[in-house]
Amino acid sequence: MSVEFNFEIRDKDIGARIGRLEINRKRLETPILIPVYNPNKPLIPVKDLKRKFNAKILMVNSYIILRNEELRKEVLDLGIHRYLDFKGLIATDSGSYQLMNYGNVSTTNKEIIEFQEKIGSEVGAFLDIPSLPDVYKSRAIEQLELTLKRSWEARDASFVVNAGIQGSTYLDLRKIAAKKIGKNFKLCAIGGIVRLMEEYRFSDLVDIIATVKKNLPMNRVVHAFGLGHPIAFSLAAALGCDLFDSAAYALYAQDLRYMTENGTKRLDNLEYLPCSCPICSKYGIELKELPEKEKIRNLAMHNLYVTLEELNRVKQAIKEGNLWELLSIRARSHPGLLSGLERLKKYGRWLSELDPITKKSSFYYSGNESRYRTEVINARKRLKRVSSMNRVEIPPFGKVPAEILDVYPFGSFRAPENLIKEEPCFSVRDIERVKGIMEYQFGPGASEFIEKNFRIKKSRRTRRIRWIYKGKELIASVRASDHLIIPKRYLADKLKKKFEYPRLRVVVDDDAVPFISDGKSVFAKFVTDIDPELRANDEVLVVDKEDNLLTIGTLILSPTEVKDFDRGVAVRVR
Ligand code: GUN
Numbered sequence: 183m184s185v186e187f188n189f190e191i192r193d194k195d196i197g198a199r200i201g202r203l204e205i206n207r208k209r210l211e212t213p214i215l216i217p218v219y220n221p222n223k224p225l226i227p228v229k230d231l232k233r234k235f236n237a238k239i240l241m242v243n244s245y246i247i248l249r250n251e252e253l254r255k256e257v258l259d260l261g262i263h264r265y266l267d268f269k270g271l272i273a274t275d276s277g278s279y280q281l282m283n284y285g286n287v288s289t290t291n292k293e294i295i296e297f298q299e300k301i302g303s304e305v306g307a308f309l310d311i312p313s314l315p316d317v318y319k320s321r322a323i324e325q326l327e328l329t330l331k332r333s334w335e336a337r338d339a340s341f342v343v344n345a346g347i348q349g350s351t352y353l354d355l356r357k358i359a360a361k362k363i364g365k366n367f368k369l370c371a372i373g374g375i376v377r378l379m380e381e382y383r384f385s386d387l388v389d390i391i392a393t394v395k396k397n398l399p400m401n402r403v404v405h406a407f408g409l410g411h412p413i414a415f416s417l418a419a420a421l422g423c424d425l426f427d428s429a430a431y432a433l434y435a436q437d438l439r440y441m442t443e444n445g446t447k448r449l450d451n452l453e454y455l456p457c458s459c460p461i462c463s464k465y466g467i468e469l470k471e472l473p474e475k476e477k478i479r480n481l482a483m484h485n486l487y488v489t490l491e492e493l494n495r496v497k498q499a500i501k502e503g504n505l506w507e508l509l510s511i512r513a514r515s516h517p518g519l520l521s522g523l524e525r526l527k528k529y530g531r532w533l534s535e536l537d538p539i540t541k542k543s544s545f546y547y548s549g550n551e552s553r554y555r556t557e558v559i560n561a562r563k564r565l566k567r568v569s570s571m572n573r574v575e576i577p578p579f580g581k582v583p584a585e586i587l588d589v590y591p592f593g594s595f596r597a598p599e600n601l602i603k604e605e606p607c608f609s610v611r612d613i614e615r616v617k618g619i620m621e622y623q624f625g626p627g628a629s630e631f632i633e634k635n636f637r638i639k640k641s642r643r644t645r646r647i648r649w650i651y652k653g654k655e656l657i658a659s660v661r662a663s664d665h666l667i668i669p670k671r672y673l674a675d676k677l678k679k680k681f682e683y684p685r686l687r688v689v690v691d692d693d694a695v696p697f698i699s700d701g702k703s704v705f706a707k708f709v710t711d712i713d714p715e716l717r718a719n720d721e722v723l724v725v726d727k728e729d730n731l732l733t734i735g736t737l738i739l740s741p742t743e744v745k746d747f748d749r750g751v752a753v754r755v756r
């Protein structure tokens with residue numbers, strides 16, 4: 183691979199990540215939608231994809247170009263960027279999709295790889311074989327074996343390989359495929375899933391994406407091949423998909439199908455338009471009356487607007503930490519999606535290890551599946567750390583110590599009235615609250631440093647605990663937003679003494695020590711070891727190899743991400 187490729191995580195929620203992806207010095211923010219442009223049937227011209235839709239990356243099917251002699255000559259002559267008059271990133275597909283739909287294609291793996299190199303594609307694909315859902319297993323095995331062999335033939339391609347992971351609906355095959363592809367390629371594409379999406383088989387889709395993701399290193403960029411319907415974005419992103427491509431916006435338009443984030447409608451059946459994109463605002467329901475060709479073009483634009491809009495909604499939810507709430511809303515648009523959401527329960531442990539321990543948003547209970555949310559799994563685990571007799575039942579967390587009722591997620595938990603029970607009111611002393619939070623956050627026994635002579639200062643406005651002093655020394659503050667403790671040096675030293683290696687620790691290489699002593703953030707590549715019980719957004723002790731405390735900071739990534747990434751910040755130091 184001679185094209186430069188970098189990826190780092192900037193923000194997280196559940197298994198989703200907002201990432202910074204750099205290919206060939208062109209920067210993208212993930213998750214991102216790659217609109218597919220069909221040179222034979224261009225419903226939206228490239229200049230509009232640039233200007234109206236702000237496209238930074240396009241996908242073109244190289245097989246379509248190869249097959250058309252005139253087009254092939256022109257693109258070979260100009261190169262794909264000049265041909266499209268597009269300076270952004272250009273990804274090409276290989277004809278695999280045609281292979282799936284028509285059973286055969288008139289090219290070979292080597293030919294289509296070479297062709298993509300010649301036209302100057304920056305992200306290309308080998309001729310992977312998308313197996314249909316539920317094919318005979320022997321067939322899925324054959325197709326996977328050939329796919330893996332073909333991936334090997336692409337290993338030295340001059341473009342970034344968008345490496346297809348196949349295996350049909352067989353999770354053992356998907357696992358093998360993910361392990362092999364993940365070893366050799368940085369951009370991994372989950373293939374053969376379009377049919378599942380079209381049939382609303384979202385629980386199968388969840389199984390496949392989760393199985394693949396669990397068997398890929400966390401720093402692999404994951405593309406959901408052909409997943410272009412907005413209804414699926416929140417679910418696929420929650421499992422850690424970074425790239426989506428959509429030919430669907432155009433294909434659906436040709437069928438006069440009107441996309442919404444909650445499903446597809448036939449334009450003919452609509453009497454009102456549930457959208458205010460520039461197209462729907464301009465035409466209203468008169469859209470139906472436009473001449474056929476114009477109708478299709480405009481419908482394609484509407485479809486692309488709602489597709490991009492949903493992806494922005496997903497990204498905003500990741501930023502706010504309320505992707506679960508968005509998933510719950512989307513799940514109500516189709517039982518298949520609700521099944522998909524419910525299937526996440528099976529992957530709760532894995533997802534809870536990726537999920538941040540505290541979030542900006544409140545926890546809104548939004549239905550039965552909220553009981554299995556990652557925050558619940560993490561909270562229940564940590565509740566065992568606290569030794570309190572005064573407990574209050576808060577479903578779905580169980581008996582929560584009265585001392586930590588202000589702490590995330592208990593403090594920001596909102597549920598319908600029928601779920602909340604009348605509970606005895608405990609009067610809890612401030613010092614007991616601090617002790618409870620210490621145990622919940624750091625572990626059993628963490629409260630033993632909190633002595634009676636400690637001074638606790640409250641916010642004048644909210645009357646909540648904000649600062650903890652020992653004599654005149656500020657030893658910790660309590661964050662207003664989630665009521666978690668931010669230890670200062672004194673407390674950090676005590677924590678380090680109390681908890682044995684590697685608890686609460688992020689260990690860094692000697693090379694990083696001067697930077698960290700300078701107050702700089704800790705980059706993932708310098709981390710040599712980490713406590714696996716930590717979670718993103720935890721307060722952590724940064725130590726050197728000899729276990730000397732260097733600094734205190736907030737963990738940005740999950741422990742597995744810290745291990746797998748060699749780019750980006752792992753611990754933000756104050
Ligand atoms: N487009 C949609 N699905 C697939 C797939 O599995 N492989 C490739 N190469 N392209 C696709």
Ligand code: ZN
Nearest residue numbers: 457459462484
């Ligand atoms: Zn619209």
